[in-house]
Amino acid sequence: xxxxxxxxxxxxxxxxxxxxxxxxxxxxxxxxxxxxxxxxxxxxxxxxxxxxxxxxxxxxxxxxxxxxxxxxxxxxxxxxxxxxxxxxxxxxxxxxxxxxxxxxxxxxxxxxxxxxxxxxxxxxxxxxxxxxxxxxxxxxxxxxxxxxxxxxxxxxxxxxxxxxxxxxxxxxxxxxxxxxxxxxxxxxxxxxxxxxxxxxxxxxxxxxxxxxxxxxxxxxxxxxxxxxxxxxxxxxxxxxxxxxxxxxxxxxxxxxxxxxxxxxxxxxxxxxxxxxxxxxxxxxxxxxxxxxxxxxxxxxxxxxxxxxxxxxxxxxxxxxxxxxxxxxxxxxxxxxxxxxxxxxxxxxxxxxxxxxxxxxxxxxxxxxxxxxxxxxxxxxxxxxxxxxxxxx
Ligand code: DHB
Numbered sequence: 001x002x003x004x005x006x007x008x009x010x011x012x013x014x015x016x017x018x019x020x021x022x023x024x025x026x027x028x029x030x031x032x033x034x035x036x037x038x039x040x041x042x043x044x045x046x047x048x049x050x051x052x053x054x055x056x057x058x059x060x061x062x063x064x065x066x067x068x069x070x071x072x073x074x075x076x077x078x079x080x081x082x083x084x085x086x087x088x089x090x091x092x093x094x095x096x097x098x099x100x101x102x103x104x105x106x107x108x109x110x111x112x113x114x115x116x117x118x119x120x121x122x123x124x125x126x127x128x129x130x131x132x133x134x135x136x137x138x139x140x141x142x143x144x145x146x147x148x149x150x151x152x153x154x155x156x157x158x159x160x161x162x163x164x165x166x167x168x169x170x171x172x173x174x175x176x177x178x179x180x181x182x183x184x185x186x187x188x189x190x191x192x193x194x195x196x197x198x199x200x201x202x203x204x205x206x207x208x209x210x211x212x213x214x215x216x217x218x219x220x221x222x223x224x225x226x227x228x229x230x231x232x233x234x235x236x237x238x239x240x241x242x243x244x245x246x247x248x249x250x251x252x253x254x255x256x257x258x259x260x261x262x263x264x265x266x267x268x269x270x271x272x273x274x275x276x277x278x279x280x281x282x283x284x285x286x287x288x289x290x291x292x293x294x295x296x297x298x299x300x301x302x303x304x305x306x307x308x309x310x311x312x313x314x315x316x317x318x319x320x321x322x323x324x325x326x327x328x329x330x331x332x333x334x335x336x337x338x339x340x341x342x343x344x345x346x347x348x349x350x351x352x353x354x355x356x357x358x359x360x361x362x363x364x365x366x367x368x369x370x371x372x373x374x375x376x377x378x379x380x381x382x383x384x385x386x387x388x389x390x391x392x
Contacts, residue, residue, distance in 0.1 A: 003029040003119070005314060006139045006153035008126045009160035010039060012102065013286030013303040015109035017157055018118055019059055020311040026318055029151055030120040031141045033160075036110060039122075043191070043263060044102035046214060046222065047201075047297035049388030050095045052304045056105070061112050069100030070215060072200050075386075077373060079205040080366060081251025084373035091376070091383035099201070099215055101222075102300050124149075129156055129169040132280035154281070155314065159303075161287040162272070170279040183269040183293060183348065184355050185209070186229030190241060194221050194259030203295070203351060204249045205369055207362060210295070210352045211248035213256070221259075224294075226352050233264040269293040269348065271341055276330040277306075283329055285310055290337050292344035295351060301388055302340050306333045308391045332392055343385040 005021055007014045010032035018028045032039070048056070048069070056062040073089035073096050089096055113120060123144035131137040139151040158166025170176040195218065202213040209226035216222050225245055242258045249256060272291045277284045286303030309332050313325035350368050354361065372378045 001029065001149060001151045003027050003151065003153050004318070005155050005157055006137070006151045007031070007157045007159055008129070008139060008166050009158070009164060009286075009288065010034075010110065010120055010122070011159060011161055011286060011303070012105060012109070012300050013288070013307050014157065014159035015106065015113055015120075016055070016059070016304060016307045017159060017285065017311055018120075019061065019109065019113055019116070020307065021314060022113075022116060022118065023059060024311070024315040024318075026314060028119075028157075029153075030113075030118070031124045031126050031139060031151065032120060032122050033125045034122065036122050040103055040107050040110070042103055043189075043265070045294055045297050045299060046099050046101035046216065047301075048098040048100055048105070049301040050097065051388050051391045052301045053098050055304055055308060055391070056108075061105075061108050064108055065098065065100045065105070068104070068217075069098040071096050071098050075201040075203060076198065077203055077205075077369060078249055078251070078254075079369040079373075083202070083252070083254065084369075085200075086372075086379055086383055086386075088383045088387050091380045092387050095387040097297075097387055101216060105300070126160065126165050129158075129166060129282060132156070132169060132282045135281070137281045156282045157310065158282055158284040158288045159286050162291050164288050166282065166284060166288050167274055169282055170274070170276075170284075175279055176274055176276070178272065178274050180270060180272040181345070183271075183352070184229075185226050185352060186231070186266045186268045187212075187224040187294060188227040188231070188233070188236065188241070189222065189224045189263075189265050189267060190261045191216065191263040192221050192223065192259045192261045193219060194257050195219060196221060197255070197257045202249060203347075205351045205365060206248040207353065208244070208248055211245055212295075213245075213249060221257075227266060229266065229268045231266060233266060236264065267294070269295075271345055273334070273337055273341060275334060277333050277337075278326075278330040283310055283326075285333075289333075290341070292340055293348045294344075295347040296340075296344045296386060298340040298344050298388075302337060305336050305391055309333050336389065336392060339385070339389060
């Protein structure tokens with residue numbers, strides 16, 4: 001089997017890349033270990049930056065997002081028992097975010113890719129990538145029927161997430177360096193059948209820990225609260241969850257609207273970057289190269305930004321045979337990655353309680369939140385990063 005760009009992984013990065021390449025007349029094949037159903041039902045975060053929305057729209061994948069997504073012009077920071085609105089639109093010349101969950105983005109991209117003749121091999125496990133320093137690298141994979149196949153290509157895009165095989169094809173220490181930080185807490189996430197408690201998202205700081213109130217639809221709400229990453233969902237009855245959330249977001253009479261909780265899960269928080277994001281003919285994009293803690297919702301948006309840079313570089317190569325943009329891919333993508341790393345770490349540190357945190361740290365966090373809530377300059381820094389930097 002042969003193609004121009006072999007893509008490992010049908011997550012947001014792989015699907016977006018495949019479709020943008022298609023629009024530019026470049027052929028690709030995607031090899032994905034999970035089934036289509038599994039991808040489409042995995043629950044993930046849900047905030048799209050303005051530039052991700054623009055990119056989806058531009059490539060013809062924005063129709064349902066426009067119809068069903070919720071556009072928010074601001075969000076609320078709650079601390080010290082009070083809410084403070086961050087007016088994103090006003091602070092960023094009209095930029096906004098859209099609440100539209102990642103698995104809906106994936107459904108739209110998979111449908112679009114298949115409708116436009118895309119080749120996606122589901123339940124096909126990549127077992128190795130060879131020949132990265134030649135001009136015909138090969139992706140070896142096993143199909144769902146257990147057959148061994150080889151996909152030879154001009155370039156390999158490693159879009160297979162944090163636990164995929166692509167990153168391992170870049171020799172550690174010799175070439176690749178990993179930078180990471182593990183946080184001493186996780187997020188307990190729920191989906192509940194309930195009406196929205198607020199028109200906009202709420203990011204809450206409380207001495208018992210962080211909480212986030214988000215939404216999915218007029219009758220399904222998504223909420224999270226900081227927890228011990230080693231905790232077990234069975235320790236949390238619905239009552240205990242609602243009490244904890246209410247305590248963390250309450251204060252000035254604000255009451256959460258509760259309802260039946262139908263999904264519970266604990267996610268760990270970590271910051272991770274691998275450098276470089278390229279080795280020979282392999283280019284990593286999205287979670288294969290980096291992950292951010294979810295505070296600030298940068299994960300999916302960062303994947304889209306990588307793909308924007310990579311697709312442009314590949315398109316330039318096929319039209320001119322110049323490798324200039326491909327050679328610049330890793331440093332170009334990493335600049336945005338580290339900006340997003342800083343922002344996600346900052347939001348996380350400002351809003352969460354750390355085990356080792358002292359009373360001093362608590363007061364310092366409150367002073368920092370006060371600064372963001374009262375200084376237009378500080379709020380602008382937050383807002384610009386939250387709505388997302390323009391694409392490079
Ligand atoms: C959601 C997730 C986030 O990490 C965030 O910062 C905002 C919203 C969500 O799942 O809705």
